[in-house]
Structure formats: C-alpha cells, structure tokens
Amino acid sequence: MDGLTKCGLSADELADFRRIAGFMIPADATYDVPGADDPLIFADIASSLGVDREDVRAALTSLRQFAGCPLSDMDDGRAERVSFEFLAQQGRPIQTLGRMVLAAYYRDDRVMRSIGREPRAPYPKGHTVPDGDWSLLEVVKARAPIWRDDRKA
C-alpha cells in the first residue's frame, strides 16, 4: 500500500479514484477477475501516476465538481450512474485516468491468467510464433514484376 501514501493524491482524491475505478472495471466471477479497486491493483495504479498525476488530479477534481459531493456519500447505484456520465465526457484528463487504470489492471497476475497469458515480462522468455503457411506465396511468386523500372521509362 506504499503507493497510496506516496502517490501525491489526497485521501479524498484516492477515495473517489478507487470508487470510480471499481465501476470502470468491476470484479467478475465469470472470468475470475478482481476489479480495478482491488487493493493490490489500486495500489499499483496509484504508485504509477508519475508524470500523469496532475492530469489524474484534474480528472478527480472535475469528478467531484460533476458529482457535487464525494462518491462515498452516494449509494452504489447513484455513484455508478454519476461515474459513467462523467466518464462519457471524455477530454484528456479523463482519458489519462482511464489509461492509468487500464495499464495497471492489465498486468495483474490474476487478470493475465484469466486472459490466458503467463504473468511475466516479455523478456527473457519471449514468445513462440507459428511459422505460418508459406505455400500461400506461390501465386504471388508467379506474378510479373509490378515495380516501375525508371530505366525503361
């Protein structure tokens, strides 16, 4: 949870951020995945803000103004509705907030396993790519050249 204390957002901002993140990507038992408000995932989101922190803060300020009160003061139904209406406004700060949520969510071990990927960095193991069907090229090989030879112009 160290990321939460060092991320540069206030406790109120973090509370709104976490609540809206949970609406953006909710937990889903069908796919056996946590929501973006999961403690580990949200700590990763908060600790990753870096150069985007001010955009995220601007989005959260706009959210508070749009909602008229902290999301925590609303029941789930109203908070969810307000959150989606807010996200539909688009604009750079909201897009940045969305990107921060998605970038951290789609590297969580549980989420990676759910989509059929090993939870690891690409290096050093890499991936296997099937060679493919090279016989498809035979008809292309049979074509006459289509590049324009300037020496014949």
Add this chain to the structure above:
Amino acid sequence: MSKNEMVDVLIIGAGASGAAVAWSLADTKMRILCLEQGDWMKPTDYPTNGRDWEARRYTDFEISPNRRARDLDYPINDDNSVMKIANFNGVGGGTILWTAHFPRMHPSDFRVKSLDGVADDWPISYWNLEPYFEQNDRMVGVSGLPGDPGVPPHNPPMPPIPLGRTGTRYGQVMNKLGWHWWPSDVAVATRDYEGRAKCINLGHCTPGCAHGAKASADITYWPLALRAGVELRTRCRVREITTNEHGMASGVVYYDPEGKEVFQPAEVVILASNGVGTPRLLLNSASSRFPNGLANSSGLVGKNLMLHPWPQVRGYVEDEMDGDRGPMTCIWSKQFYETDPERDFVRGYTLQFMRVTGPASEAIQSSLVGHLPWGRDHHRVYRSLVNHRLQIGVACEDLPEEHNRVTLDPVLKDSHGIPAPRIDYTISANCARMMEHGIARATEILEAAGAKNLYTSRTLLNYPGHLLGTCRMGDDPERSVVNAWGRCHDVKNLFVVDGSIWVTSGGVNPTSTIQALALYIADNMKQRLATLFD
C-alpha cells in the same frame, strides 16, 4: 569557453545516418569525432524487462519528445501540425524507438518529376544507391525473402520473420482479392548474426529490444566504428556551427555533460541530426555572414518538410491471431505503390500489415475509440478484442511543399536555452486523396478477412517519426541546400547525411534509404578527399 584539439571530421548526431557515415569514414584513418546529445542505452533498461512494459510507452519510452521529456530531449512546438513529431535522442537515435521495418525506396521514387510530373527528381537514382543498400543490409542484418515482384531484386542476408497466424490470414485474404503481398524486410535478426542473438518474439520491438535482435545503430555500426578509432562523446549538445573568415565551417560550440560551453574545431562538419534537428541547427547558426542561417542562400533550409501521413484501419476477427507476439509488421503490399492514371492522385503507398499490441495497449486504444466499454460488460468485450485484432497501415508518399517547414520557435527553448524548432505542416490535397484510397483498400481487405468493429484513424496514431526533406539535395544551388553527394552548396566543408536531404519521401519507412545515402556520401567523400572542398 574551453577549446578542444582540432579533429578532421566532426559528426553531429549518433543515429542511423551518423553511425553509418562514422563507420564508413573510419577506414580513412582520419581523426573522427561524433557528438551526441543523448546517451548510450542499456538493454536492461528497455521496457520488456519489466511488468510495466506497456505503460512505459506512455512515459520514458513515449515516441513524442514533448511527452517523453527526458533531460536529453529537446522540446518541439508541433501545435500547428496535424501530425506530431516523433524522435529519440541517444546513441542509435530513432532506431532505438523503431519498429525496424526496412523497405527501400523504389526506383520511381527518385524520378517523380520525369515520370509523374510532380515535385522534383533526385540528382541520384536508385541504381546509384543499390550497392549501398546491399552493403547496409549486410551491416544492419536484414531479414526477408528474395523474389518479391513488388520491388527490385535483392537478397536479404537472413530468412524472413514468421508469417504466424496473423500473416497467414492476411495472405489468404490478399490472394482472394488478387493483390500483391510479401513478407516484409525487417532489421530483426532471424538467426544469430554478427554477435547478435536471433529474435525470440518479445513482440514489443518499437521501444528498444532487450534481446538485441533489433538492429538499432548502437549495436550495429557503432561498435565497429569505435573499434576502428572513431570517438563518440555522449550528452554533448551542439548549439551552433561556427564559420571562419573564408565562409567555411570552423567547428561547433557545444555544451558538455556538465553544461560547460566548449568549442570543438574541425576540418569537416557532418550533420546527422534528422530532418528537424539539422535545419534547427543550421538556423541557429546564423551569423553576419549567413544572416538567414548557415547554408541557406536558397532559403530552403527547413522547408519542404515531409512527415509521411500514415492512416491506420483496424478490425477484429473471431479466431485468435498473434496479438503482440512477434515483430509488429509482418507483411507488406506494393499493389498500390506506383502511379495509376485511373486514380485521382499521383504516386502511391505501401500497405503494412501489423500483428499489433499487447493486453494493456489493446485495452487503452480500444477504450479511447469507444470500442471497449466501462462497467459490467467490460470483460466480455475485452476478450473479443485482445489477440483478435488485424491492423493495416497506409504508408503514403508525402510530396514536398515549401509551406511545410521547420523554423525556430520565438519563445520555446531547450534546457540549454537553445531555440527549439517549430513545425508548420498540413497534409496536401493529393496526399489526402491517397490516404482515402488507402483507407478504402485497407477496409476492403479487413472486411474480406471477416473483420468486424472496424475503426479508421487518420491522424490519431500519426507519429511515424519520419522527418524528411528540410535540406534537400539537388544540382541547382538556388533550389537545393546540398549537392548530389551531400555537400552544402554554400559551405564546402559542411555535409548533411540524414533524412533532411531527401527530395521526395517515397511511400516507405526511410531508415534503409537514409543509411544507404549516408554510406554513398561517405564513399563520395573518400573518393574526393584530395579535392573535397573544390
């Protein structure tokens, strides 16, 4: 200001062209120094080493220097351009942040005036460059398949990258449509090559290859150039090129890593700073003798900027494709490359068929365009997108127009107080028609592949980082900045070897041709050493 010892040749910039010219000139045994404002990259620093590999494309490995904003970058005012500027400052330059697609320009690209009545012919031909293309392919280590009827014959030294599921699907569809396709030439090692390991399909080639399979110039030309005696000083940012009483370049003033001003005298200065950095430096080198900027009697320094408009069309198929596994670009099509009088535009484009992005990038990009919803349906929709995407890029030829230009921004400066470049750029009517033609063909291909949920981006992803044309070559000093072998008409010991000398842009990624040109110019210099300044 401190002053260093004189060198014979001073190269400014250690990217694709600077590396090639340094290596080629090294066999003259002249004293050669290269100044690079960036630093060496460490493979262990590349994003694919960590779990945050995708997120870092938006921060320290972002392609826009304005967003990346490393201390080694300089800002660029591209507010008045529909396309944004991409670059990288470091040993290897743009080849660090590079997809390694390695097509050559076509013969017709050098003859657009003669063949199609537009722009200008180059003062050299494809055939002048052909031996240097071959040499560069060997030096860089290019993978590809001989026999392509879409391009002149050539023999890449390594076999092609795998077609994979994605390439196979593209091939099936292109055959159905009866259109040309071929595995792309890529600067990625498909077998162990000259000390580099073969590709292991990290899949995230653009922001640096942690495995060293991608042929960035820091691991191809530079080790050999250094071994041959070239000196490379990093974190040294050149402020201006100085001239003497004879109007010849006398050296440069640069800021060393501690920020101290240093004068570096040189007999010959070579600019290899790309199509934005080179005109910026020439314009920043104005003096009483050269009041409009150095080498700018034609008034063309900075003008005719070409950026390669590059629309993308994507869609999603039902069965699983390669996703981010494997080098990004797998095949190309030259079906629409050459001028066809039946169309409403001249010149043409390459279609590039992509494998595309990783799990987080898919989510981010799909969310941005409204294909991936927030809320309860997020997970179901996401699973129909990730690893199901096909994407085709349309690499359009951009013709030169003087109003597309690099100038000095009156306000913006870099961290050393040097005026930053400003970009003014619009897409021409011919190019706009070409883009729409390419978008329509890409859409046709994707629909024939059974793709749904199609999305076209005309400029959203338009950061190809191809910076061309701002110090064009030519025989007429009134209509060009450098001659047919890269020497400035106005300053006979000043050379330019980067993409700024391009007369036209072709419809291909430029690095292969940039490096072939650098080798060609270096060879010309070596052949003329006794009369270099005549």
